[in-house]
Amino acid sequence: MFFVPETILRYTYRLRPGAGAARALWQEWGRNRWLWNQACARRKNREPRLTGKDLTGFRAEHEWLRDGSVVAQQQTLRTFWQSKGKRFKSRKMALPSLNYTLRGFSLRDGRLVLAGGLRIPVVWSRDLPSEPTSVRVYRDNLGHWYASFVVRRDDQPPAQTGAMIGIDWGVSTTATTTDPAYDLEASEPGKRAAQRLARYQRMMARRRPAPGTTGSRGYRAAKRRAAKTVKKIQRQRKDTAVKWVTRVVRDHSVIAVEDFKPKFLAKSTMARKAADNGIGMTKTELVERAKRAGREVVLVKPAYTTMTCSHCGTRAKDRLLLSQRIFRCESCGYTDGRDRNAARVILDAVGQYRADVETVRHSDLPSGEERALVESGIPRL
Numbered sequence: 273m274f275f276v277p278e279t280i281l282r283y284t285y286r287l288r289p290g291a292g293a294a295r296a297l298w299q300e301w302g303r304n305r306w307l308w309n310q311a312c313a314r315r316k317n318r319e320p321r322l323t324g325k326d327l328t329g330f331r332a333e334h335e336w337l338r339d340g341s342v343v344a345q346q347q348t349l350r351t352f353w354q355s356k357g358k359r360f361k362s363r364k365m366a367l368p369s370l371n372y373t374l375r376g377f378s379l380r381d382g383r384l385v386l387a388g389g390l391r392i393p394v395v396w397s398r399d400l401p402s403e404p405t406s407v408r409v410y411r412d413n414l415g416h417w418y419a420s421f422v423v424r425r426d427d428q429p430p431a432q433t434g435a436m437i438g439i440d441w442g443v444s445t446t447a448t449t450t451d452p453a454y455d456l457e458a459s460e461p462g463k464r465a466a467q468r469l470a471r472y473q474r475m476m477a478r479r480r481p482a483p484g485t486t487g488s489r490g491y492r493a494a495k496r497r498a499a500k501t502v503k504k505i506q507r508q509r510k511d512t513a514v515k516w517v518t519r520v521v522r523d524h525s526v527i528a529v530e531d532f533k534p535k536f537l538a539k540s541t542m543a544r545k546a547a548d549n550g551i552g553m554t555k556t557e558l559v560e561r562a563k564r565a566g567r568e569v570v571l572v573k574p575a576y577t578t579m580t581c582s583h584c585g586t587r588a589k590d591r592l593l594l595s596q597r598i599f600r601c602e603s604c605g606y607t608d609g610r611d612r613n614a615a616r617v618i619l620d621a622v623g624q625y626r627a628d629v630e631t632v633r634h635s636d637l638p639s640g641e642e643r644a645l646v647e648s649g650i651p652r653l
């Protein structure tokens with residue numbers, strides 16, 4: 273018997289709304305934000321929850337609300353009741369985000385057509401693998417609009433190789449593995465961009481607006497360039513991570529990973545924080561894609577991994593300082609790079625300390641489908 277598992281994913285595309293469509297999206301967002309805040313107020317005051325009936329009442333009462341899509345408004349209420357958050361969305365702080373289920377959107381002549389007849393050109397950077405079941409339209413802090421479609425894709429998992437790999441996370445080398453061919457160096461482009469970012473941040477500091485004012489044109493320009501640089505760094509990091517993860521997952525059947533908790537490196541310099549973010553994102557990608565490919569993922573708690581000898585298993589009495597890059601075993605004399613030794617200990621944990629390690633099973637993490645639904649606010653029926 274042979275079956276191809278179906279994966280539910282998000283495919284995101286840039287939108288190019290003209291001035292009119294962009295204004296209409298803002299208005300739509302405004303109506304939904306108002307509704308969200310009404311629901312929020314009710315929850316805060318411990319009043320009965322806002323229902324579809326209330327929505328009908330609101331729409332009868334307010335003409336401007338009637339002008340908006342009822343599908344998007346119903347979805348706003350559903351998303352609200354599913355979210356644990358109780359925060360109001362302020363006009364200045366919250367980024368616009370609109371959700372449409374099947375009844376609320378369609379694709380026609382390469383354009384996204386939203387309920388209410390709004391037609392927006394889409395930059396089709398790649399083909400959709402299937403008909404989308406829902407879409408989230410959102411705007412980022414640079415003012416770019418995107419459409420994120422929920423789609424199904426038939427994924428053919430790569431063949432099992434039987435090979436195993438252990439992975440230790442770090443600052444200068446993001447991932448040190450049991451096989452040097454799979455090490456992942458910290459991405460360099462980020463460093464160069466970091467200098468550029470620091471320059472824009474200094475410009476912002478010089479031009480800082482007085483409290484209560486919107487800031488000079490120069491300040492806003494510097495702020496925008498800083499945000500753009502951050503986005504670029506994130507995109508490059510993600511690109512590097514995904515390429516590495518794809519290779520690791522393709523070539524190994526068992527993947528033992530240090531269970532990185534972001535705080536463990538954060539002594540709060542910018543570089544450490546960036547490393548924390550990079551590691552967290554890479555680990556998430558790795559676990560998610562390995563699971564999708566049917567690999568066994570073992571998360572190993574980082575305690576003692578740098579103190580244990582991967583050769584004889586003896587645990588050193590003292591913790592290695594972060595500056596000590598070489599591990600030397602007092603018991604058997606084995607010497608190795610600190611992170612390489614840790615990667616070996618992590619891989620050993622798969623067999624040796626079954627009780628200490630946590631194996632990722634499909635039930636432990638939300639599946640791609642569940643996540644896609646949670647993100648888009650569609651109820652799990």
Ligand SMILES: [Zn+2]
Nearest residue numbers: 581584601604
């Ligand atoms: Zn030893």
